[in-house]
Amino acid sequence: MSAHLPDDRDAVREALIAWYEDDHREFPWRRTDDPYRILVSEVMSQQTQLSRVEEAYADFLDRWPEVADLAAAERGEVVSFWSGHSLGYNNRAKYLHEAATQVVEGEVGPADRPPGGGETAEAGGEFPTDPDDLQELMGVGPYTANAVASFAFNNGDAVVDTNVKRVLHRAFGVPDDDAEFAEAAADLMPDGESRVWNNAIMELGGVACGKTPRCDEAGCPWREWCHAYQTGDFTAPDVPTQPSFEGSRRQFRGRVVRLLGEHDEMDLDTLGHRIRVDYTPHGEHGREWLRELLSDLAADGLVQIEERNDLTIARLR
Structure with missing residues (x-):
């Protein structure tokens, strides 16, 4: 697939901005500058x-x-x-x-x-x-x-996130290459309109051109130019999936920080029993597992660890 941006850039721009301004998701950060x-x-x-x-x-x-x-x-x-x-x-x-x-x-x-x-x-x-x-x-x-x-x-360049990449790849055949995406995005964005344009093209990727496209349901404004819509080929660059939060290290890191935020300090075993029901000092999810978790948080500058009276003590920095 090779990139083919429409000759009439103004029509493409006007169609997208009109679609966005007619109806879009009302996030609170879109109502402030x-x-x-x-x-x-x-x-x-x-x-x-x-x-x-x-x-x-x-x-x-x-x-x-x-x-x-x-x-x-x-x-x-x-x-x-x-x-x-x-x-x-x-x-x-x-x-x-x-x-x-x-x-x-x-x-x-x-x-x-x-x-x-x-x-x-x-x-x-x-x-x-x-x-x-x-x-x-x-x-x-x-x-x-x-x-x-x-x-x-209103002083930015064209935003290129995973939604924008998906849109550009499907609509105009932009190859799965960061430099190509950046060049195409910059070419399409109207001068001096980064606020509305970047909001609009990200909205297009989030609402109409997601992993499962909703071209007609969402009234995609680019259907008449879109390569994917014309050919039925809606393949797009792979997008890494967010790892499950439940049971993840991120979840337990969060629990550690939250508990240490509520207490001045906690010893290793007290902390372990509070963050997971299956904590046993010498088990799979025991002291060794918790020490690694705390070491990661210490490396990020979030937690301080010290040894005191044969106890490992943790506190927020």
Whole structure:
């Protein structure tokens, strides 16, 4: 399959934007251009089901409504919140807290920018508006930086996630190659409209062009140009499946962090019995298994372990 983008790019763009603006999923982060709130939503959405994200997002902003509130919080509180809402990968909470501190302390963005400007500046610093500068924030990679630049400042490049890749591969025969996807996505995006365009094309992949396509049911606006719709060949690049959360190491890591957030410290066996019913000190899921779990959390900078009076003691950092 070789890429074949339509000659009439404007018609393709107008059709997609009109489809999106006529009807789309109403996520709360789509109703704001606050970079802090958008960053929170983007970090939460990484490999996490959106149904879990919506509730956690609202609770998080109730607790820390502004970037300065998050920067002033204890990191352990933020990590405990993350774990308690089953968001997984607790180091993302640590990075988000550090990013808030960077913004408030004015550690990111162009060195020659004038002080002040915008609501965030009142908190002591301001978010950078450029994808490259946004990557200076702890834990913010190219994708997240571009998403924040797009949705907060309308200043991003074309987003290329798994949904977008699926759409471009099926509709226009773009080969399964990251460089090819990036080039095609950039070619299609209208200048200066990254906010609406990136939202629209991701919505298309999430609603109409999922693993099981719903072309007619969702009223896909690209049917007249779509190679897959015309040929019936809806193959797409393989998308890694999210491992089951129930019974996973991620689940038990979350339980450890949540319990340590509720107690100053816990010894190994007390912690083990609290996080799983089949814990036995010398069993398959016993002390050795739990030590490995705690070592992983310690390596991520989330947990501190010490030996005291023949006991292994764990606490949040």
